[in-house]
Amino acid sequence: MGQTLFVGGLSWNTDDASLRRAFARFGEITEATVVVERDSGRSRGFGFVGFVDDASAQAALREMNGATLDGRSMRLNLASPAGGDGPPRPPRGRPEPGGARPGGERFGGGRPDHG
Numbered sequence: 001m002g003q004t005l006f007v008g009g010l011s012w013n014t015d016d017a018s019l020r021r022a023f024a025r026f027g028e029i030t031e032a033t034v035v036v037e038r039d040s041g042r043s044r045g046f047g048f049v050g051f052v053d054d055a056s057a058q059a060a061l062r063e064m065n066g067a068t069l070d071g072r073s074m075r076l077n078l079a080s081p082a083g084g085d086g087p088p089r090p091p092r093g094r095p096e097p098g099g100a101r102p103g104g105e106r107f108g109g110g111r112p113d114h115g
Helices: 016-026 054-064
Strands: 004-008 029-036 043-051 075-078
Touching: 004 054, 016 029, 016 043, 016 054, 043 054, 054 075
Parallel strands: none
Antiparallel strands: 004 043, 004 075, 029 043
16 A cells, blocks of 8 residues: 655755655655745755555654754654545634634634623
């Protein structure tokens, strides 16, 4: 099945090739991508490494979390699926007076209604 790891704390000098080399010893990699800013092409300091099998990803997660690459300590987590089985996000749109979102949804914070 395979899993993808989120890799945070990357050096601005880390690129796709050096990220792939750092994780290659754990097994077959399906992707090694450093995320860059669209306009400048500069690294955003994080990336993703995908593995063919779960055991390789788990081994990399155990051994590389906190390890140093290009002078920076990496933080690793299992990546959430793109499309979203992650935590729910708040509704979009501007709040209406009284703390309701368009469509009557309530949002957290603020004072309780007294009425």
